[in-house]
Amino acid sequence: MYQYTAFDQQFVKLRAEQFRDQIERWQRGELSDEQLLPLRLQNGWYIQRYAPMARIAVPYGEISSTQLRMLARIAREYDRPDAALLAHAQATQDALQAAQPGLQLDAPPLRYGYGHFTTRTNCQFNWIPLARAPEVMELLASVQMHGIQTSGNDIRNITCDAWEGIAEDGIVDCRPFAEITRQWSSLHPEFSFLPRKFKIAFNGAREDRAAIGWYDIGLQALKNAAGEVGFTVRVGGGMGRTPLIGAVVREFLPWEQLLNYIEAIVRVYNAYGRRDNKWKARIKMLVKAEGQGFIDAVEQEWRAITLQDGAPHTITAAEFERVAGHFVVPPLVPADRPSKVDPQGQLYQRWLKQNVRGHRLAGMKTVTLSFKRPGFAPGDADADTLDALAQLAEQFSASEARLTHEQNLLLPWVFASDLPALYEAARALGLAQPNIGLLTDMIACPGGDFCSLANARSLHIAAALTERYQDLDEIFDLGPIDIHMSGCINSCGHHHSGHIGILGVDKDGKEWYQITLGGADGSLLSGPAIGGKVVGPSFSAAEVPDVIEALLDTFRAQRLPGEFFIDALRRIGHEPFKQAANGARHPKPEALLI
Amino acid sequence: MKIIAHDTPAADLPEGQVLAIANDADLAALVAGGALDGVQRIELDFPTFTDGRAYTQAVLLRRRHRFGGDIRATGDVLIDQLVHMQRSGFSSAVLAPGVDASAAQRQFERYASFYQGDVLEPRPLFARQAQAGAVLEAA
Numbered sequence: 199m200y201q202y203t204a205f206d207q208q209f210v211k212l213r214a215e216q217f218r219d220q221i222e223r224w225q226r227g228e229l230s231d232e233q234l235l236p237l238r239l240q241n242g243w244y245i246q247r248y249a250p251m252a253r254i255a256v257p258y259g260e261i262s263s264t265q266l267r268m269l270a271r272i273a274r275e276y277d278r279p280d281a282a283l284l285a286h287a288q289a290t291q292d293a294l295q296a297a298q299p300g301l302q303l304d305a306p307p308l309r310y311g312y313g314h315f316t317t318r319t320n321c322q323f324n325w326i327p328l329a330r331a332p333e334v335m336e337l338l339a340s341v342q343m344h345g346i347q348t349s350g351n352d353i354r355n356i357t358c359d360a361w362e363g364i365a366e367d368g369i370v371d372c373r374p375f376a377e378i379t380r381q382w383s384s385l386h387p388e389f390s391f392l393p394r395k396f397k398i399a400f401n402g403a404r405e406d407r408a409a410i411g412w413y414d415i416g417l418q419a420l421k422n423a424a425g426e427v428g429f430t431v432r433v434g435g436g437m438g439r440t441p442l443i444g445a446v447v448r449e450f451l452p453w454e455q456l457l458n459y460i461e462a463i464v465r466v467y468n469a470y471g472r473r474d475n476k477w478k479a480r481i482k483m484l485v486k487a488e489g490q491g492f493i494d495a496v497e498q499e500w501r502a503i504t505l506q507d508g509a510p511h512t513i514t515a516a517e518f519e520r521v522a523g524h525f526v527v528p529p530l531v532p533a534d535r536p537s538k539v540d541p542q543g544q545l546y547q548r549w550l551k552q553n554v555r556g557h558r559l560a561g562m563k564t565v566t567l568s569f570k571r572p573g574f575a576p577g578d579a580d581a582d583t584l585d586a587l588a589q590l591a592e593q594f595s596a597s598e599a600r601l602t603h604e605q606n607l608l609l610p611w612v613f614a615s616d617l618p619a620l621y622e623a624a625r626a627l628g629l630a631q632p633n634i635g636l637l638t639d640m641i642a643c644p645g646g647d648f649c650s651l652a653n654a655r656s657l658h659i660a661a662a663l664t665e666r667y668q669d670l671d672e673i674f675d676l677g678p679i680d681i682h683m684s685g686c687i688n689s690c691g692h693h694h695s696g697h698i699g700i701l702g703v704d705k706d707g708k709e710w711y712q713i714t715l716g717g718a719d720g721s722l723l724s725g726p727a728i729g730g731k732v733v734g735p736s737f738s739a740a741e742v743p744d745v746i747e748a749l750l751d752t753f754r755a756q757r758l759p760g761e762f763f764i765d766a767l768r769r770i771g772h773e774p775f776k777q778a779a780n781g782a783r784h785p786k787p788e789a790l791l792i
Numbered sequence: 793m794k795i796i797a798h799d800t801p802a803a804d805l806p807e808g809q810v811l812a813i814a815n816d817a818d819l820a821a822l823v824a825g826g827a828l829d830g831v832q833r834i835e836l837d838f839p840t841f842t843d844g845r846a847y848t849q850a851v852l853l854r855r856r857h858r859f860g861g862d863i864r865a866t867g868d869v870l871i872d873q874l875v876h877m878q879r880s881g882f883s884s885a886v887l888a889p890g891v892d893a894s895a896a897q898r899q900f901e902r903y904a905s906f907y908q909g910d911v912l913e914p915r916p917l918f919a920r921q922a923q924a925g926a927v928l929e930a931a
Contacts, residue, residue: 236842
């Protein structure tokens with residue numbers, strides 16, 4: 199993986215110093231809250247319901263054992279609310295829970311001391327006081343990490359397929375391009391105050407596993423007939439209130455032109471994107487409104503960059519080779535640890551089927567550790583788990599791991615012969631549920647337990663579904679199915695792209711959930727990226743698990759042998775599913791009295 | 793970059809030598825129409841400090857239209873955006889009311905250089921280092 203140069207190291211160190219200077223000026227009253235806001239956002243610091251949230255970038259998902267240990271330390275030493283704050287927060291959440299129709303239980307306890315893996319390969323902490331933020335940024339800088347542009351109206355953390363460089367269906371390893379683009383976008387003077395956030399994703403394999411259709415810029419690497427590497431460029435995808443799939447603006451962009459072309463796109467956006475309405479400010483709205491006019495403007499700007507400016511950001515072969523030189527196969531040594539696992543055992547076999555995938559190198563495998571387990575929110579890893587992950591990666595995967603956009607952790611360099619021992623170690627940590635791609639491998643944002651934007655909580659819904667579907671026979675029988683849930687229309691939980699999407703909405707101070715069907719992220723299983731369709735009026739939190747059950751019952755009753763949920767939905771149409779969902783509504787209290 | 797406190801009386805240029813350009817103006821049309829002829833200073837506005845259109849305008853004025861006079865930032869100009877402004881081609885800035893300039897200078901001194909090229913130095917880091925024959929050492 200990429201190792202910082204002296205320049206890179208100095209850069210994040212200076213950035214941490216700059217942030218300390220800004221926080222200190224704010225503490226002295228020289229910066230107002232409003233003036234500090236975009237500055238802290240551009241370093242990944244939000245203020246949430248009860249405390250600040252820190253969003254740490256894991257560029258294109260790659261993380262080392264050393265970095266995982268630092269996240270563990272931050273979780274353990276810094277992600278700690280004081281007792282009064284925690285008591286206040288829990289009491290508020292309990293009151294919220296008590297106000298929900300049909301929900302009798304206490305709100306799940308708020309947790310602290312952990313990191314949360316997000317759909318955009320960031321790691322979030324929820325309880326670090328802002329006064330300690332500079333210290334945290336300095337610690338992160340010491341292990342080549344940062345929070346630069348993980349929020350704010352700028353170019354955000356860049357994501358990739360989690361299998362870049364190791365996939366059997368890989369065409370081009372996009373990690374060097376993602377790193378070159380990360381560097382180019384960092385503290386870009388012209389593009390730090392865009393109309394809205396801006397997200398770039400790369401995919402270098404035949405299958406789109408990076409959901410590139412859903413990105414502001416989605417880059418699909420390919421080779422042309424002459425064997426030259428380039429990108430198909432999509433612009434204007436995005437979720438939120440108006441879900442749109444990116445339009446292809448260029449079929450083949452030679453790789454050397456990558457930065458010049460992105461510069462042209464972002465410049466047109468910065469000049470013409472709407473700033474009067476937050477909900478219409480993403481580039482997707484500009485692309486939608488202008489259509490071919492947008493593409494023409496980008497092409498014209500690109501020509502001007504090339505012909506008039508001399509295309510100074512043309513990527514040189516030397517720079518590409520320098521960066522690509524970091525993304526070579528690391529020294530691989532099998533762990534050769536003893537294991538008592540029965541190789542024919544059903545659980546182990548299921549784990550092999552769901553969590554282990556082929557590798558481009560013979561004798562090697564990729565293993566996904568499942569962060570979808572009872573008692574934890576999707577993607578949560580506490581301090582001890584983060585430390586254990588560091589050790590697991592050291593022992594079994596050349597000290598490297600990757601965050602996936604489904605909020606799991608992938609070990610990219612595992613010897614096939616080490617699988618039984620790895621399984622045993624992962625199971626001891628509670629990370630060997632054989633559920634990757636299955637019903638309980640849900641995507642969920644932190645929702646209304648933490649996020650101040652959320653209209654509703656998502657974690658108690660995820661917990662209820664996880665508990666209900668603990669029978670492995672059942673979830674294996676149901677087959678692959680994407681359930682994605684977001685606590686609000688900002689769509690951090692990618693509900694639009696779920697086969698079943700769950701969206702929290704707020705009505706009269708109560709939590710309600712809109713259910714969508716038929717969304718797709720762009721993977722082979724799901725088909726071309728598309729947003730799901732709403733089944734009808736929203737449901738209460740208590741109803742949601744029953745609605746999911748009704749949808750699955752309909753599927754079970756009507757599926758062809760071996761058919762997947764998404765295929766059955768498309769074959770049969772949404773109507774029977776809608777009817778089943780609406781039939782699962784709970785009777786209203788007054789109806790019960792009659 | 794010249795930093796001007798908000799309440800500093802302007803030693804102003806004669807009429808016709810200062811041109812204020814709106815954020816939504818068509819720059820190419822202005823240039824083609826001769827609006828920049830004889831202009832010594834262009835003022836670009838930040839209606840709020842989070843509205844970044846003037847950065848792109850300054851870049852285009854310098855890079856495409858070869859404007860050599862003063863480009864001045866006006867409006868909601870704060871300390872922490874001054875370096876972005878300078879790198880985008882601004883040569884002077886009038887601070888917003890109430891902004892204390894004392895923290896400004898150290899912002900310019902913090903970073904010796906940046907990854908991407910800008911108006912002051914069009915080459916990105918990798919091109920500069922290649923030309924200098926620098927060997928990139930590991931951290």
